[in-house]
Amino acid sequence: MNTNPDETRLALWLDDELTGTDLTEMDAWASTRPEQIAAREELRAFRRMMATSLPTSEEPPYPEFFLSRVKQGIRDLQAAGAATKPVAMVSFWKSWVMPIAACAGMVLAFGIGKRSNESTGPFTVLPSVSPVVYTPEEGVNAEWFASSGAGANVIVLEGVAAIPDSTDFSETVYVPTARESDRTATRETEARDSAQQ
Template identity: 30%
Template structure:
């Protein structure tokens, strides 16, 4: 786009791109030209309004999840282990604020997950869990027993919980994956659905339970 050089002068003056000599010369010209003054005032106001209404930095919704999902993608793409403190996967939902540490502990000690695992892996006992740990000092380990048909997830380093804190655990018999809905439903021994893990409209993790996890 061809524009007269004098227009660039105004531009450079507004943006502080002139040296002292250029600035003095332009300001002398500006003082003698009311129409240029009006144009400069309008441009200044536009700049000010743009800066006011377009923040340079915005809070990222679910910022921790943003980071953990990147780590998951890196691990998937590069076949590298995610860092111990920030790993990801299905259990990313555990860091949601409404899910207390107590519930995290209780819910993680799930017995009888093997049926669900079998539905997601070919070997049954080869599933590699990707565990998101919400606190840097907490270590997560998982054990899978083919004989017991159970997987136990253990979190070490959690803070002490009040003695009166109610903890509810779920015995999961099996799980069913609904790929169309991108949801996994977990069932107990009696075939009752006790929890549904999915994502909401914003692609954020969502956990629905039929039992109040806080008792």
């Protein structure tokens, strides 16, 4: 029967990490193996040399200054945290809503532009379009609604975290005017002006 300990148990014994029954059993096993006792002593001598030559604990130079620097670092972190939270949301909005809004705007502009080019008359009634809206992250669903009666476009995002009240939308969302988003607006305006004359 093989009574030799496994590698892990032997290493733990050599490094004086065993206690209780495990230690008793291993000591009994090693008692007839002088080479193992010698190996443990050699390792102990090595560890003793290391432990007595290199400090386990060493007070850093200028300990009071050290502590004050840690406290200052924490204060800076707290201040930065307070300042960066809204910034983080701005960045969230810039990275999520703006691309979606831009995408919806592009689709809308494309649809309007296409219909404008196809139309023959100077006055064009803007048709309702169904833009393709996508989100670059799984689990987020985006829907776009246009209400001509209300004169509003609404994008509904499902699956994103709630927006804090502190978010300043004026800094995060750029809503293009019809003139800016549709190159044909100039043409239409010009046509309207000439018709009025």
